[in-house]
Amino acid sequence: MDARATDNDIITRVLHGEHQLYADLVTRYQNFVFTLALRYTPVREDAEEIAQDVFVKAYKALKDFRGESKFSTWLYSIVNSTSITFLRKKKLDISSLDNEHVFEQAESKDSGMSANQVEVKSKVEMVTKAIQLLSPDDAKLITLFYKAEQSLEEIARILNMETNTVKVKLHRARTRLKEKMEKYFKQEVRDLSY
Amino acid sequence: MNIPQNIEEKLWNYIDGSLEKDENNLVEQLLQNNQEWKAKYAELMDVHQLMQDSIDLEHPSLRFTQNVMEEISRLYITPATRNYINKNVIWGIGIFFLTTIIGLIIYTFGQINWSAPSGSSNIPEFTMTNVNWGQMFNSTYVNVFIMVNILLGLMLLDMYLTKKKNERMAGRHG
Numbered sequence: 001m002d003a004r005a006t007d008n009d010i011i012t013r014v015l016h017g018e019h020q021l022y023a024d025l026v027t028r029y030q031n032f033v034f035t036l037a038l039r040y041t042p043v044r045e046d047a048e049e050i051a052q053d054v055f056v057k058a059y060k061a062l063k064d065f066r067g068e069s070k071f072s073t074w075l076y077s078i079v080n081s082t083s084i085t086f087l088r089k090k091k092l093d094i095s096s097l098d099n100e101h102v103f104e105q106a107e108s109k110d111s112g113m114s115a116n117q118v119e120v121k122s123k124v125e126m127v128t129k130a131i132q133l134l135s136p137d138d139a140k141l142i143t144l145f146y147k148a149e150q151s152l153e154e155i156a157r158i159l160n161m162e163t164n165t166v167k168v169k170l171h172r173a174r175t176r177l178k179e180k181m182e183k184y185f186k187q188e189v190r191d192l193s194y
Numbered sequence: 195m196n197i198p199q200n201i202e203e204k205l206w207n208y209i210d211g212s213l214e215k216d217e218n219n220l221v222e223q224l225l226q227n228n229q230e231w232k233a234k235y236a237e238l239m240d241v242h243q244l245m246q247d248s249i250d251l252e253h254p255s256l257r258f259t260q261n262v263m264e265e266i267s268r269l270y271i272t273p274a275t276r277n278y279i280n281k282n283v284i285w286g287i288g289i290f291f292l293t294t295i296i297g298l299i300i301y302t303f304g305q306i307n308w309s310a311p312s313g314s315s316n317i318p319e320f321t322m323t324n325v326n327w328g329q330m331f332n333s334t335y336v337n338v339f340i341m342v343n344i345l346l347g348l349m350l351l352d353m354y355l356t357k358k359k360n361e362r363m364a365g366r367h368g
Contacts, residue, residue: 015363019270026259031251038252048254055262060269063363127248146245152212171206178241 007071015063022062026055029072032148033079039140040083046090054082073154076144080158126188130180138173145170201231205238 007025014022033054037047058065058078065074131139144150144158152170156163181188207213208221224231255261 019266020263022266023259023263026262030254030258034254034258035252044252047252048258051254052258052262052265056265056269059266123244123248124250127244128250131249142245143249147249147251152210167207167210167212168203171203174206174238174241174245175202177245181241181244 008067011062011065011067011071014059022059025071029075030055032072033075035143035147036076036079036140037083039136039143040087046086050079050083050086053086054078057082069154069157072148073150073157076148076150077158080160123188126181126185127177130177130185133180133184134173134176137169138176141166141170141173142177202234202238205231205235208235209238209242 005024007028010021010025014025030051034047034051037050037054038044040050041047054075058075061078065071131142134142140159141155144155145152150158152163152166155161155170156166159166161169204213204217204221208218213221221231225235
């Protein structure tokens with residue numbers, strides 16, 4: 001498959017019978033989908049099961065994709081619904097995904113850590129570890145905005161929220177991430193300033 | 195330095211480019227004239243840049259794509275049957291039956307004695323009311339034959355309409 005082929009080109013060809021081309025879409029988005037799934041569940045096996053389910057569901061519903069939004073936005077909305085269904089099936093606390101008290105839970109994650117206790121080798125590692133200390137909601141928003149290249153409007157569509165709510169939540173998530181980095185990676189943050 | 199929360203929010207909106215034009219101009223003015231705003235902006239931009247450059251993606255197992263494609267291949271049994279049923283065989287059977295029917299018709303017409311005398315007196319008077327329709331359609335075999343034909347006709351119509359619908363859907367996404 002041509003590396004420059006757009007998502008819509010691939011989808012059209014898959015719908016015309018070239019089913020194997022769907023593998024290109026899977027390869028293109030598997031890391032994004034898997035990373036997002038990991039924001040809902042910390043267990044890698046569960047996240048992989050969710051990610052696989054997402055691609056199968058997307059394939060089955062491909063004929064319903066009308067191209068009104070980006071394929072990635074459509075796909076990530078399937079990640080959201082599939083993850084929530086998965087957590088419900090596993091009887092995990094999905095209310096924690098929406099409530100502010102998740103922040104308290106996230107706080108407990110680092111309660112055993114003293115400031116500057118975490119050693120990191122790179123900026124990437126520092127940000128990754130700081131994101132792990134955030135609540136699932138915050139981590140999800142930051143990943144969608146910065147890594148999955150979704151606009152505020154697109155994130156609102158993915159998460160079934162108002163755009164203004166997304167905007168406010170994203171501000172809070174960024175502030176919390178900054179606080180985590182300042183608290184646990186003081187030296188690295190200082191080094192970045194110079 | 196104690197910057198209120200809403201100033202930080204305004205600066206994030208400015209960084210994201212989601213401010214109205216008037217507000218955007220105001221923030222730009224403040225950034226030029228106010229050291230506190232300027233310092234906060236630099237701090238937020240550092241975080242923004244860090245997140246843009248340094249968020250890493252997690253990787254699923256190496257077999258992930260294969261697993262998905264194997265799962266998907268189970269959904270497609272119909273295309274697999276297309277591979278082993280040769281269309282030429284189907285056409286061959288169709289042509290055989292068509293030829294047989296045409297041959298029978300020709301043979302039947304060949305058996306008619308066209309030179310036999312004809313006249314209005316030889317032809318019995320035909321009235322629709324005299325026809326015993328009940329006797330004609332009384333046979334179970336005839337009824338079964340009609341039902342099977344109706345069923346086949348409906349199946350053909352369904353296949354034709356489904357094909358048309360799929361073509362239209364595919365065209366819409368293209």
